[in-house]
Amino acid sequence: MKRVQLEIVFGTILVLLSTAIVVILGIQEPQRMADFEVQQRAELIEFGASVFTINCTRCHGSQAQGITGIAPSLRDEYFFTQRLEEVGWQGGLENYIVSVVTTGRQVSTRPDQYAGATGTSPVMPTWSERFGGPLRDDQIRAVAAFIMNFEPYALGQIPTVEPLVPLADESTPEGRGQAVFVQAGCNACHTISGLSTGNIGPVLDGLASRAGDTVSGLTAEEYIRQSIVEPSAYVVEGFADGLMPQTFGTTLTEEQINDLVAFFAHLAIETQRDTNAPLEGGVFFVPLLPMLYFSGISSQFDPPNDATHSRNHLFCFGGVYFVAGGIPRLVVCARWLTWGSHCWRAHL
Amino acid sequence: MLNALRRRLNIPPRDQWRAAIAKIIDDRVRIITAGLSIRELRAVMRGDPPTEKPNPRYKVITTSFVAHLRPRYYPQASTWFTHTYRLGFFTTFFFIVEVITGVILMVYYIPFPDQAYESILVIESNVFFGDLLRDLHRLGAEAMVIFSWLHLLRTYFTGSYKGPRTFTWLTGVILLLITAWLSFTGYLLPWDQLAYWAVTVGTSITESGPVVGPALNLLMRGAPDIGTGGLLRFYLQHVILFPLLAIALISIHYYKVSREHSISLPAVVEETERTPDQKKEDNRRIDLIPDLLSHEVFLVSLGIFIMLVILYFRWFASPLETHANPQQTPLDTKAPWYFWWLQGLLKIDPAAIIEGMVNPIFETFRLGFRLELSKLLNSKFIMGLIVPPTLIIILLAIPYIDRNPSRLARKRPFAIMWGIAWVFIVIALSFMGTPQFGIETPPATRIIQDLAPEEGEGALRLIPYQELQQGIYVVGEEYGPDLCPTLSYQPDPEGDVNNVVVGCPNLTAVFREFSEKLLAAEAEGELPDLNANITVEQVQYNLKRVTPQVEWTDPESGETKTYEHTYYLHQDRPHEE
Numbered sequence: 022m023k024r025v026q027l028e029i030v031f032g033t034i035l036v037l038l039s040t041a042i043v044v045i046l047g048i049q050e051p052q053r054m055a056d057f058e059v060q061q062r063a064e065l066i067e068f069g070a071s072v073f074t075i076n077c078t079r080c081h082g083s084q085a086q087g088i089t090g091i092a093p094s095l096r097d098e099y100f101f102t103q104r105l106e107e108v109g110w111q112g113g114l115e116n117y118i119v120s121v122v123t124t125g126r127q128v129s130t131r132p133d134q135y136a137g138a139t140g141t142s143p144v145m146p147t148w149s150e151r152f153g154g155p156l157r158d159d160q161i162r163a164v165a166a167f168i169m170n171f172e173p174y175a176l177g178q179i180p181t182v183e184p185l186v187p188l189a190d191e192s193t194p195e196g197r198g199q200a201v202f203v204q205a206g207c208n209a210c211h212t213i214s215g216l217s218t219g220n221i222g223p224v225l226d227g228l229a230s231r232a233g234d235t236v237s238g239l240t241a242e243e244y245i246r247q248s249i250v251e252p253s254a255y256v257v258e259g260f261a262d263g264l265m266p267q268t269f270g271t272t273l274t275e276e277q278i279n280d281l282v283a284f285f286a287h288l289a290i291e292t293q294r295d296t297n298a299p300l301e302g303g304v305f306f307v308p309l310l311p312m313l314y315f316s317g318i319s320s321q322f323d324p325p326n327d328a329t330h331s332r333n334h335l336f337c338f339g340g341v342y343f344v345a346g347g348i349p350r351l352v353v354c355a356r357w358l359t360w361g362s363h364c365w366r367a368h369l
Numbered sequence: 370m371l372n373a374l375r376r377r378l379n380i381p382p383r384d385q386w387r388a389a390i391a392k393i394i395d396d397r398v399r400i401i402t403a404g405l406s407i408r409e410l411r412a413v414m415r416g417d418p419p420t421e422k423p424n425p426r427y428k429v430i431t432t433s434f435v436a437h438l439r440p441r442y443y444p445q446a447s448t449w450f451t452h453t454y455r456l457g458f459f460t461t462f463f464f465i466v467e468v469i470t471g472v473i474l475m476v477y478y479i480p481f482p483d484q485a486y487e488s489i490l491v492i493e494s495n496v497f498f499g500d501l502l503r504d505l506h507r508l509g510a511e512a513m514v515i516f517s518w519l520h521l522l523r524t525y526f527t528g529s530y531k532g533p534r535t536f537t538w539l540t541g542v543i544l545l546l547i548t549a550w551l552s553f554t555g556y557l558l559p560w561d562q563l564a565y566w567a568v569t570v571g572t573s574i575t576e577s578g579p580v581v582g583p584a585l586n587l588l589m590r591g592a593p594d595i596g597t598g599g600l601l602r603f604y605l606q607h608v609i610l611f612p613l614l615a616i617a618l619i620s621i622h623y624y625k626v627s628r629e630h631s632i633s634l635p636a637v638v639e640e641t642e643r644t645p646d647q648k649k650e651d652n653r654r655i656d657l658i659p660d661l662l663s664h665e666v667f668l669v670s671l672g673i674f675i676m677l678v679i680l681y682f683r684w685f686a687s688p689l690e691t692h693a694n695p696q697q698t699p700l701d702t703k704a705p706w707y708f709w710w711l712q713g714l715l716k717i718d719p720a721a722i723i724e725g726m727v728n729p730i731f732e733t734f735r736l737g738f739r740l741e742l743s744k745l746l747n748s749k750f751i752m753g754l755i756v757p758p759t760l761i762i763i764l765l766a767i768p769y770i771d772r773n774p775s776r777l778a779r780k781r782p783f784a785i786m787w788g789i790a791w792v793f794i795v796i797a798l799s800f801m802g803t804p805q806f807g808i809e810t811p812p813a814t815r816i817i818q819d820l821a822p823e824e825g826e827g828a829l830r831l832i833p834y835q836e837l838q839q840g841i842y843v844v845g846e847e848y849g850p851d852l853c854p855t856l857s858y859q860p861d862p863e864g865d866v867n868n869v870v871v872g873c874p875n876l877t878a879v880f881r882e883f884s885e886k887l888l889a890a891e892a893e894g895e896l897p898d899l900n901a902n903i904t905v906e907q908v909q910y911n912l913k914r915v916t917p918q919v920e921w922t923d924p925e926s927g928e929t930k931t932y933e934h935t936y937y938l939h940q941d942r943p944h945e946e
Binding site for chain 2: 023024025026028029031032033035036038039042043045046047050053054057058059060061062063064066067068070071074084157158159160167170171173174179
């Protein structure tokens with residue numbers, strides 16, 4: 022055979038083999054597309070679970086079980102069977118979830134049961150970044166997919182599994198108190214460094230050091246106990262009355278309340294600052310170097326809050342660092358070429 | 370009467386009909402093939418000599434538009450496989466693959482941050498052959514980068530950039546840059562974490578430039594961060610601007626080869642004494658029709674076949690990570706592998722090297738001061754914006770720097786050594802550019818990330834869902850040979866009933882590995898007062914949460930530190946077998 026013929030023959034064989042591969046792939050293609058969709062839904066639910074845990078558990082509870090007085094359960098039968106009818110939503114439940122999460126809720130539909138009773142308290146914030154919230158649309162769709170995945174639990178088709186109790190030292194009142202703090206949902210509204218990030222009620226760090234002086238005549242422990250059982254007896258300045266559920270006195274056992282009080286007192290001492298630390302500190306000053314100017318680095322530091330002087334050159338900066346009352350503090354001042362100066366203070 | 374009509378309609382007599390019809394068909398064929406008759410076409414396919422004189426096969430080259438771009442013939446010696454390796458041909462082949470698959474993908478792709486990733490998912494899940502097209506496009510892109518580099522190396526080592534081909538070399542190097550930029554702009558389009566952060570890091574190099582740096586960065590990104598504007602800019606560069614530039618430059622590059630100076634002859638043919646027989650064979654004409662064309666058709670079918678085989682056996686698959694998240698920087702950002710050399714360059718800090726060399730001398734002579742260059746020299750600026758353009762300029766200028774007229778390897782030892790050295794330098798830089806090289810990760814983070822990287826698989830994600838028994842598995846406690854002795858499951862629910870796995874071998878193996886690594890780190894003093902566990906919780910009926918958690922006392926500050934990472938694992942998640 023001549024070379025031309027050989028090449029034509031082998032070329033033809035290769036084209037036929039390639040066609041065969043494409044045909045085989047084509048036969049498998051519908052199955053592959055279906056599998057991909059199932060896997061995609063699985064990954065969406067996984068992603069939604071992590072988004073939910075970071076953003077939603079504060080009000081809706083760590084298992085989406087809801088928190089009395091704050092936000093409803095997203096995994097009960099009512100939510101999956103009657104909610105749409107009650108609010109008059111025409112589309113599906115998943116779309117409803119996407120819609121509510123996207124825009125948030127301005128006016129509560131059930132102020133008697135959840136947040137929104139006084140009219141001043143937050144109901145549900147807007148979550149979509151389109152309306153100033155923190156979440157992207159794909160994250161919201163993932164959250165909706167995750168919530169929809171509760172359906173077999175909610176309708177009782179599959180029995181729920183008891184959640185694991187968080188690892189806490191059960192032998193001490195403080196350790197049991199920490200578990201109660203999470204189980205009763207206190208963490209939804211109150212921040213304790215390293216444990217919770219709630220922002221509806223006051224921060225509880227350092228509570229023991231100030232609890233004794235808040236209300237005259239009450240010791241720290243009495244004040245903490247009163248705040249749990251009768252929250253309206255004394256309301257911290259800057260917070261509305263009625264935000265905190267009034268029912269903890271009845272829903273929690275006496276023992277649980279004792280543990281909680283012990284926990285708060287214990288935690289507060291740990292986070293207290295060391296006020297006897299010696300004063301120490303230092304000063305630094307950095308003049309502008311020509312090299313920084315010519316390489317454009319000094320224009321990276323825009324003057325704060327000033328759009329008109331954008332890309333102005335930083336001229337020099339300096340600062341003072343010192344520790345006072347056990348708290349490290351930093352003051353940095355900067356001077357721009359044509360704009361002026363600015364100082365920042367920080368408590369580290 | 371009938372004869373009169375026949376004469377009037379110009380119908381030939383019955384015995385001449387056959388010839389007349391043959392002539393009509395032949396005329397049509399000649400018009401379509403730009404001059405080849407049916408007989409000639411048959412001779413071409415059979416590799417026979419021309420049937421007419423003058424040779425009608427050369428006529429095609431003057432009459433057909435497509436064929437006129439091609440050379441009439443190459444001398445036999447310049448078509449040696451060991452001389453060209455068909456590298457330029459395959460680079461063009463992959464470019465055409467990219468154009469065809471790219472145009473189809475453009476139909477489904479939406480260049481808008483909110484929808485880009487979704488549209489990729491739609492291509493994967495709802496477009497027939499969508500996955501195949503995306504894989505072909507990605508494979509073709511990487512192959513095009515490889516082949517253009519190899520083509521450059523071939524041209525360099527055979528000295529083919531000399532003499533009349535200096536300008537062709539110049540256009541070739543520019544084409545290499547265009548290829549690199551095309552692949553880089555395409556890298557962003559899937560809008561996943563991989564793409565977003567690789568391009569964010571890549572474009573940030575320009576930011577360090579003097580005076581125009583920030584402006585240039587803004588011009589590329591469309592905003593301080595890559596968003597709607599940035600994606601659109603990259604998309605338009607990828608689908609319009611640079612393909613057009615590439616087509617223009619490929620035309621110039623190829624026209625030089627086909628019309629001006631042809632493919633270079635091997636140096637042995639050009640510069641050594643050849644016997645008369647060899648000379649005759651060297652100069653034998655390899656005609657476009659049929660020899661070159663049939664060879665090219667064969668190469669194209671071979672190229673398509675190899676690509677399909679690679680994809681059929683899943684030896685290559687285009688990656689797709691999770692949706693781009695500007696708020697979360699992944700632990701390691703991966704540039705595409707063909708840019709690792711650049712990433713390696715960026716890890717070099719020239720100021721520190723000069724200081725390391727100069728300061729010991731200063732100290733020996735007790736000069737009383739130290740050189741502190743790192744405050745003056747921005748390593749990102751030097752290694753990102755000064756060094757690579759300098760290298761490119763050197764590459765462009767090679768024909769003008771190298772004045773040695775000889776192309777024989779043994780007569781240009783310096784150029785050959787130089788070339789080999791650069792190949793090794795680029796390989797070494799690429800190795801330095803791999804994400805793991807020279808980056809210190811805290812031990813707890815490293816151990817958890819080894820177990821389950823943020824993106825992609827990993828031992829933890831490969832544990833079958835059924836084995837994830839709820840519980841808290843504490844490092845250092847004795848558990849017996851299996852973590853869940855009471856568990857047993859059927860790996861394939863629809864398959865053999867007797868095929869049952871007892872216990873949870875995979876979970877146990879992962880936990881063992883996790884424990885061993887942590888305990889080893891504790892023994893080395895990296896993680897004192899170690900307190901670690903893996904928690905497995907049931908979140909929903911088909912979803913579990915796995916949290917590896919490490920608590921230790923920081924050896925330097927004495928503070929208690931924790932690192933944990935939460936993974937959600939769904940029953941239907943994709944499993945690589």
